[in-house]
Amino acid sequence: MSHVTTLIPPSPPPPAEARPYTLQRFLGSVTLGIWLALSVGLFLTIVNGWDPEKFARYGPNFLSGLGVTLTLVGSSIVLGALLSLPIAAARMSNNKFASWAAYIYIYLFRGTPLITQLFLIYYGFGSFRPELEALGLWWFFRDAWNCALFAFVLNTAAYQAEILRGAINSVPRGQHEGAAALGLSKRIAFYRIILPQAMIVALRPYGNEIILMIKGSAIVAIVTVFDLMGETRRAFSRTFDYQMYLWAAVLYLMMVEILRNLWNWLEQRLTRHLKR
Amino acid sequence: MSGLFAAISSAIGWVLSIIDPFCGPLGVFTWLAGGSLLACGDTGWGDEIAQGFLVTASLAIATLPLGLAMGFFVALAKRSAEPQLRLAANIYTTIFRGLPELLTLFIVYYGLQILVQQALAAIGYEGPIEINTFAAGMIALGVVFSAYCSEVLQSAFQAIPRGQYEAGAALGLRPGQTMRKIILPQLVRIALPGLGNLWMALLKDTALVSVIGLSDILRQTGIAARVTKQAFEFFGIACLLFLVLALISSIVFAAIERRFNRSEVRR
Known part of the structure; x- marks a missing residue:
């Protein structure tokens, strides 16, 4: 009969295996290095090209542009x-005609670029000026901001x-x-049972749609809206300073990231009863 | 030899002019719009608009493989075991999904211009530099497409169970072979609807390159609208042409999806 007479003395855990230096690791370091270099370069160009006068002159313009973008997208x-x-x-109704009309509307607006719709409304409606004046609607379509809002809506x-x-569905x-x-x-039943469940499903697509609108709203710049x-x-056409675009990029990225994180939080919060 | 190539290219040109859907003998504009502003040739804008249609379609088609390839590698990087690589790939998608396409286009266009200018100045060339707008559009749209594409492909990768990789290894396939012969065919099938949506978005985004001066549908119709003062008609035609592109793509995608889903069990 054999039994244990000595206990194995406690010993430290075996040393962690050294991770091999793989190609992936190399690539990761290189790409991360590129991003780091780019961000440092961006920082340096901003520091080197920092011009208090330029900032004082165009900073408020950028803020008002940000306001225009947010107002336009929000409304x-x-x-x-x-x-x-x-x-x-109409799309969900049993009426064939209404359903088809709604389908055609949706297909038309989803199948064509937003920028062509904007041009069609801004430049195209301008050619109906006499008719629109007769209808008393010309004041609305005369303004680029209104046209942009109309097209976006x-x-x-x-x-x-x-x-x-x-x-x-x-x-x-x-x-x-x-x-x-x-x-x-x-x-x-619709308001108390169907709609609340549907809204949770619709939350994420709605968030994506808002983000798409923020990004899409940049095109109003072409029809002379100063967003x-x-x-x-x-600012770029006056200074020929490439930094202007980088500033705009930072602002757009901030808007989209804030919205995305807000939406993630909202989704976590609203679906907490579905978590197991 | 050059004579042969010239002959071949002229023959291709002749065939194309016969089957040209806009201005050929059976073209839409030739039949329906003869004598109007949309006529082909010097009297109308038909041929210019047809040219723009070709530019838009070829830009989208040229961007697709570029974006798909880049998106595939970014998706692979996101699935990598290496945290550094994942982080780098995530930064890439965050940036290019968050920027407006128009801004990306401007940044690429002017940024390339500055870069090339500085590079050429370094080797002693000081002159005006013109960046090809087609190339700039292709790069900008390809980058945006690849950022979205990597997300679609990543979620498709997650839908493929681990067992598939293990089965590939058990059969003695190398990782590359497993990827090509086992994973990719399933990946394409899962990712196809998402990629179809991305293609539609790409098609619509090509309209933006008119802003940097590439003569696509929107620019050509815009010029016609400015000259003829019939903006509504011409921008309406631009919308119609984009709808035609969307319609063709949805038909093609339905066919591709049918083909890739042959193996699925019918229920």
Whole structure:
């Protein structure tokens, strides 16, 4: 009969295996080095080319441009959300005609670039000036900002209608049936049961749509609206200083990143009851 | 020999002029718009717009392989075990997904100009430098496309179970072979809908290159609109042409998806 007479003395854990120096590691160091070099270069160009006069002159312009961008995006998202409701309702209705009309609207606005829609409205409506003046609408279409807002609202309404439809359709049939079994009316079932679930599904696409709008809004600079991009182009055309574009890039990146992180937090918060 | 090439290219040109969907003998503009502003030749804008259509389509088609290849490698880098590589790839996508496409285009266009100018000045050439707008557009759109593409491919990679790699290793395939023969075919099938959306976005983003002066659909119709003062008609035609491109792509994508999903079980 054998039994243990001595205990193995406690010993430190075996040393961690040295990670081999792989190609991936090399590539990672190189690419990270490139990013580091770029950011240092960016910092140095900003420090070397720092011109208090230029900053004092164009800094406020950039801020007002930022304000214009945010106002434009905010109001077009809100108005587009309102407009998307009837479009989504028509798209999902049993009426063949309404459904087709909504489908054609959505296809038209999602299938063509935003910039052509903007040109069509800004330059194209200008050729109907007599008719628009007769209708008393010319004051609206005369202004580039209004045209941009109009084009953006129409465009984002098409996208948001599709988001809404997808979200509502994603709620399983059982939920409708369950509501009916509880004796809830269609209306209450929709607002209390279907819509809250659909909105959670729609949250992420809505966030993406807002980000797309922020990025897409840069094109209004071409039709003489002085948003962030417009101010950047104006400053660049006066100074020929490449830094202007880099400043705009930093501002746009900050906007998008803040929104993205906010949205992640919002999604975490709203779906915490779904976590296991 | 050069005579042969000239003959071949002239023959190709002749064939193309016959099947040209806009200004050929059976073209849309020839049949429907003869005598109007859209006529082909010197009297109308048909041939200019057809040229713009060609530029837009070829820019998108030329950007696609570039963006796909870059996106694939960025996606691989994001899946790497090496934290440094992952971080670098994530910085890349964060930057190029966050920047407006128009700004990326300007940064690439003017940045390239400055870079080339400085490089040439270093070797002693001081002269005006013109960057090819097609190349600049291709790089800018390709970079943006690759950033989005890497996200799509990364989520497709996550949908492929580990067992597939292990099975490849068990069969004695090298990692590269496993990737090519086992992973890629499944990856394409999973990523195809997402890539289709990205292609549509790319097609729409090509309209932006008109801003830096490439004569695509939008620029050509814009010139026509300015000259003829019929902005609504010409920008309407630009919208229609983009719709035609979208329609063609959705048909092609449906066909590709059918082809790649042959192996799926019908339920």
